[in-house]
Structures are given as structure tokens and as C-alpha cells.
Amino acid sequence: MTAAGERSPSDRDGRTFTVLLALAANVGVGVLKLAAGLLSGSGALLSEAAHSGGDSATELLLLVALRRSRRPADRIHPFGYGKERYFWSLLAAGAIFVSGAAFSFFQGVRTITGPAEPASRLWLNYAVLALAFVLEATSFRQAARQVRDHTTRHRQSVREYVRDPSDPTLNSVTLEDSTALVGIVIAALGVGLHALTGAQWWDGLASLLIGTLLLGVAVLLTRACQALLIGKQADPRLLRAIEGLLEQQPEIVDVVDLLTMRTGTGRILLCSRVDFVDTLSAADLEKACMRIDAALRGRFDELDEIFIQPASRSDAGMRERVRKRYGRPLADN
16 A cells, blocks of 8 residues: 655655646736736636636645645644645635636626627637647646546546545646636637627626536535545545554454544554453563554555554444444454
């Protein structure tokens, strides 16, 4: 089982480069969309400009998240600052995406209900959208490559990773870029139909669709970050692998309980309650805990802090708590 997050400088540098590339692309296309929207009066282009502006602000928050989450543990935060990444990613998802969606909805309603405006210089929008698509596709390709590497290492599907990301920063950039590409296509259709029919409500409808798209992504990312901030357990496959390794140890009769929590990207807190062989002395128990700790760390790189607590598998109260949590008692009958 490999690490869940970045454990090497190359992983960290790769994520930072992905966010910086996305920031550069969004700033560039945002300026182009804004200029084209103001010159042509296209509501869809102005909504896309707001979309890119929101994405740029998101990337700035994600850079803060990457930097602050890498600080080492100290006396005040003994489990480190890994959850800073979840906090800043939550701000990015909730505030930036929702604000971009709100502007898109406003622009769409204003375009549909407002007075008709001449469709001037709409040709400019096509060139801007084409260039924006190329820049966003370049950023998306980098983010998608990292997601593909991650899912391959951890035997996950892309859908599983998007719904349950271990790193919300990479997930945010990937969803932003894919949403931006879809938004560009929607804006192009709205502008094209406006030019073809002369009805500007097509432009307004494109803005409303872009706003709906942004709102959906905001909800998806917010829910993922919320779960991580509250304290989400490790991947169930990792739990089963840890349980299997513990039960293989000669000093352990049975695993009574396993508690895990993601304390950051690639960092997992483990508390294991196990029933040890009754004939072990105190010294034997200490040696066994040290050896098992080393075995766990040697196989599972993502384990950050490990606690091993003796417990009895005949403890009815603990077995019931475990059953309520996992749907079954871990200890054998």
C-alpha cells in the first residue's frame, strides 16, 4: 500500500506547479474574456470572466493552503497543520465558486429581461474563447496527469477520487479546469446562437447554465472539504489491510477496534485496540508494541501517528460501540 498524499519533494513540487499553472491560465483568460465581454456586450463572456476571476482567487487560496499545511507539528498543534489544506480549500470552494455563480445568475437574468442590445463585435468572442480553451486545456492536462498517477497508485477510479479526495487542492484544480472547459463551450454556443438568431436571451441562458455549473461544483467541493475537516476515517481498504497485518502478529489474539482520522494529505492518525496474548510480561508487551509500530510504518507510509492500546475482546460495551460504527464487531466471536 503506497502513500495517500505527497510524501516526497517531487509530489509537493508537482502540486504547486499544477496550481501555479492553473493560476496563470485563469488570469490570462480572465482578462481576455472581460475585454471581449465589455466590447461585445456578451453576458456569457462576462459570466466566464467572473468564472475565471473566481478560479484565480481559488488558486491563490490553494497556494496558501499548500504552504501552511506543510508546517511541522509543534507544541500547540501536535498532529501538525495538515488540516489547513482542508480549511483553505473549503473557503475557496464555498466563497469563490458561489460568488462566481451568483454573478453568472445575475448576468443571465439581466441579459434575458433587459432591453435588447445590438450584437456588435461578437466575432471577437470566438477568438477569445478559442484561446481560452487552449490555455485551460493545458492546465487541465497537467492536473489530470497528477490525478491519473494518484488513482493508478491507489487503485481508485477517477469517480471515487472526485467523490472522496485525499488532497482537495488537486481535486479543486481538476474540477475548476474541467468546469472551465465546459463553461467555454456553453459560452460559445450562447454567443453563436445570439449571432445566428439575433435573440440575446440565448446569451443570457448560457450565463444561467454557467452559474448552475459553478454552483454544482461548489457544492461538490464543499461537501468533500467539510467531511475532511470534521474528521474523516482512512480509506476502508487501508483499514482492512491494517487489520489484516495486526491479526498476523503472534502477540495479538484479535483486533478489537480501529480508529483512524485523516490529519492532512498523506497523514493518517491510527488508534488500534488489540487483545494481546495474556502470558506476555510488561517488557514483552513494550517490545511487541515497538515492533508492531515499526511493521505498520514500514508497510503503510501514510500512517503518521500510531497508538496501540491493549483491550479485551470480551468487553461487551466496546464491541457494541464498534458494531454501531462499522456495522460489525472487528473481534472474532
